[in-house]
Amino acid sequence: MTFFQKPFNKQLLKRLVPYFFLTTTIVILVFNDAFGETDELIVFSLLFFTSMAIWMIRWLVIQIKFILRLKNEKKQAELTHLKSQVNPHFFFNTLNNLYGLVGQDTEKAQELILKLSDMMRYSIYEGQNDWVTLADEIAYLDNYMDLHRMRYHKEISIRFDVDAEDRSIQIMPLLFIIMVENAFKHGVEKLRADAFVHIRLKATKQLVDFEIENNFDAEEMDGSEGIGLKNLKKRLELVYQNRHELEISTEPAGLYKIRLRLRL
Incomplete structure (x- = not known):
């Protein structure tokens, strides 16, 4: 050559x-x-x-x-x-509850199994996408709260009010669930009675306003911030830098509020 x-x-x-x-x-x-x-x-x-x-x-x-x-x-x-750090313990706990429900109410157990299946599919597949529709996130939260209603053998007040101008708008997936999980983990699960979780979602084509209010046992709170909320803040900084506002407040009477506003 x-x-x-x-x-x-x-x-x-x-x-x-x-x-x-x-x-x-x-x-x-x-x-x-x-x-x-x-x-x-x-x-x-x-x-x-x-x-x-x-x-x-x-x-x-x-x-x-x-x-x-x-x-x-x-x-x-x-x-x-x-994203991979979204709490997996909920799925395992729900499966244990469903196991006991199968022998008591087969029809209800089947319905809840389908909801759990939808949640797992969404978390594994859709959750890896960069963007999902607001409608998909709302359906995911609805399934999550329905499964939680099944889990507890006590009276709890769960309210989810949605006012969305357009549910086809695109947002980052698995964003709201972190705040909802936090409300149930530190509120509903710790209280013996009168527990509540009230959620409000308002969305336009320019702004998404998500707010959660729940009560908690003040003696159970150690004042430290959990991994979930730290991850939420990091994800918001990565994707919605200078386009988000996150407000967290705790009242001595045992009331916890968290509000997230996203500019699209």
Whole structure:
């Protein structure tokens, strides 16, 4: 194989380009001192430095694109990791409850199994998407609360009021469930009686306003923030940076409020 038949090495050429420009610049400076400012040298120098400027601009654009791609890949990897941390214990606890219900009320058990199946499908498949419709998120929350109503052998007040102008708007998946899980885990499950979880969702094409209010046992609260809420804040910063407001308040009387507003 002759020299001209060898495959073209693009990587080698890229490494040689800076040396070419440096060497040629030195040669131009030497010739300029030796021969003075001749027309030929001026034209050549002008073309050369123009080419070098174009190459440097191209190199800068490539580097910027590379950095942006790395940042985007890091962002996607972090989002995937945070999504995977949605509490799995609820599914296992619900399966245990369904096992006991099968022998008591077969028809109700079948209905709840379908709801659980829909939730698991949504969490595993749709939850990995970048965006889902608001309608899908609402259905997911409805199923979650129906299953919770089945779990408890005590009177609880669960209310979910929805006022959505357009349920086809796109939002990040598995966003609201973190706040809903928090309300049940630290409120309903800890209280012996009179537990409530009231949820309000209002949405337009420009704004989503999600609010939860629940009571809790003040003696059970340690004041620390759970992993779920920390993950929620990280996800909001990654996807809705400067387009969200998250307000959390706790009242001494045992009332917990969390409100999230998203600008679409």
